[in-house]
Amino acid sequence: MIRTTRIRVFLTGVGGQGTLTATKVLAQAALDEGLDVTAGEVHGMAQRGGVVESTVLIGGYQSPRIAHGEAHLLLGFEPLETLRALPYLAPGGIVVSSSEAIMPMSVARGKESMPPFEDIEALARACAEAVHFVPAISLGVQAGASQAANMILLGALCAVGRMPFGLSRLAETIKTTMAPRLHDVNIKAIQLGAQAVCVDNSDK
């Protein structure tokens, strides 16, 4: 198990899922915690429906990029994209991912099929020290809006114990960066996300 004061988080999802908002909140939370942070994102080229990748690097990195084999934490917003991003994991890394699939066009049109979820899970377990799949969209709906799935995942991420801050910091940052009408849903969401990981842990 890696013990480092420096953490590289690789985030991946589908355009429109709120991965960039999550990236911003996570980076801001690190900054609010008094930590060095650099983050990066790839967007543009009508990412709607395409893959969005972003990074948050905490603890003194200068580069905003994460290469294969460098991510201590992989936060996947969609299981197929989690699978695609597994090579980014560093030895001993942890996967936190949504378990709920969003079909690519070719799959929705019946041209290709998704790998079975069990296969994705097995491949993730083979690469990672720990793997946590949470039903992010359903839990988001439970928190009050399907769009809160991104905060479900941030809550889960902070609950696995590798991040240098916890839920209370995340909640504070949500309060200072988001419009007041969104506070309750998103704070509920990070709590539900964290609980999902804890339940998941007790199962093992």
Add this chain to the structure above:
Amino acid sequence: MAQPLTSGVAGDIHLLLGNEAIVRGAIEAGVEVVTCYPGTPSSEVPDTFFHLSKGGNFSFEYSINEKVALEVGGGATLGGALTLTTMKHVGVNVAADPLMTLAYIGTPGGLVLLSADDPGCHSSQNEQDNRIYARLAGLPVFEPASAQEAKEMTRQALLLSRQWEQPVMLRTTTRLNHLRGPVQFGEVRKPTPAGEPVKNPNRFVPIPAVARARHAQLLKKFEEIGTWAETTPFNNVSGKGEIGVAVSGISRTYLADALMEFGIDGNVRVLSLGFSNPLPNKTCTDFLNSVKRLLVIEEGEPVLENELRVLAQRASLEIEILGKGFAGLTRLGEYDTRIVGKALAKIADINPPPASTCSILPETLSALPKRPPNLCAGCPHRATYYTVRQVFRDTVFYSSDIGCYTLGILPPLAMADFLLDMGSSVSAGCGFARASGKTVVAFIGDSTFFHSGITGVINAVFNNHDLLLVVLDNGTTAMTGGQPHPGVEVHAQGPNPVQVSIEGLLAASGVTEVRTVNPMNLKATRAALDELKEMTGVRALIARAPCIIHARRILKTKSDQVAYVPTTTNSIRACLETLSCPAFTVGQDSAIAIDETACTGCMVCLQVSKDIKAHKRRNK
């Protein structure tokens, strides 16, 4: 919420996107005029200025193309204003003409050109390295590598440009534009014009006699700036040892992280260049003299590498210089910590850290379903493309252009056979048709039409070309995020009271056969195309319907009706195969359904298959 970019005070620390940091730097410098043409990865710079422009202390415009943006900016600096002009790397090709001359005549008010390069082609048709443009034109170059530097260097570049009276290039790459990092704010300098403009045709009107003299002036100025480059803290030498690394741009961050990971920080001698043109020749030569082996790390072309080789040769130094071609350092794409670390480990003769232990085979990954970006559900371009394909099939060639509609390349629409650059669909389409004798249907978006399509149209009429032009007018510059252009009715800050008519421009250019349709009406579009198909010469279809995102965000229109599939029939299958709307899904039992949350209610599919019906939207 208060806008920290304008209201923030010295000492504040904010987490900013690289592009936002550039805006803050310009505001701190007291920028007076900002011009641009949007283009990823530069777009958030002008977008942020646009957002701040009401009540801002600066004048802002979305120009119709990069050449015009730099000409307006050039005029502004001649008039005494501190000026920033922004564009993406390929935009500088469009602006190259005024750029070369601006460096000769100089910029009394100060002018910085932001060139946002895109190594790795994240959203571009090439990965040209615009540091070479700077050398061609004679522009000093800043290359920031962090959000903080983006802010500092923008400020410095603007102020130095005014002091030197020379245009300066702020050269970024996608990773810098789209990184996020803490930025400590500095004081905001009040905008102050350089003073009354002075008439001086012997400097500002580059007739040959003037140009010759100004070229000599430029070279002299460049030498002075080279002396300044020796002292700027943006360039520095650190570490010790016989192995040296010279590095510029964003690669400075990859090197710093690799040195830290290896624990050899300080044991390698590093020449770090944030101000990379003109090179500080003395600093560089001293550095070359202090090491035995040198590794040059820079994405893109071997610009720094070749210049250091020249310096080493001039000083007759016995030094081994390694760069492109060494340990996987290529001229292709982007670098990262691992690529830089591998080269560093090889030259420093140490073991790199272990790579990923992930055992997934590349074949497994490459076999996964891809997720390419796609035209949105409800996108009017899809409807236009569908009908054009119905009329022309594969009997014609499709000349494509730069915008969302380039995504029409994907099957089953398959509406792009060739593409050169922004605005080329018209002129390249003409050339292709003349050379091949084939019918060409050219597509161009509304913003692109104003950018450089209209010049091609005028040329096409004058030179008797044969072209069916389809103007895909969705009322905004959709691909870069919905920026206004002269033809828009309404934009993020309200209505456009001076709308320029595409029909009017076509008519004035001599295009007599123009049909305007709503592409969501397939029958009317088809009728217009059938008519235009029979004609020769330059004729145009204007397919006008708002971008679906623009409609939702700005026009606040939303359909209460959505399409649904009562039972899957062959005609619905055919609709899925030909229209390929992303709101359609196929279940495990092969039954087709329409995702109500994705469906925008455009009702194009109802016209394709009579078996598809409409009903009221169930969820809000």
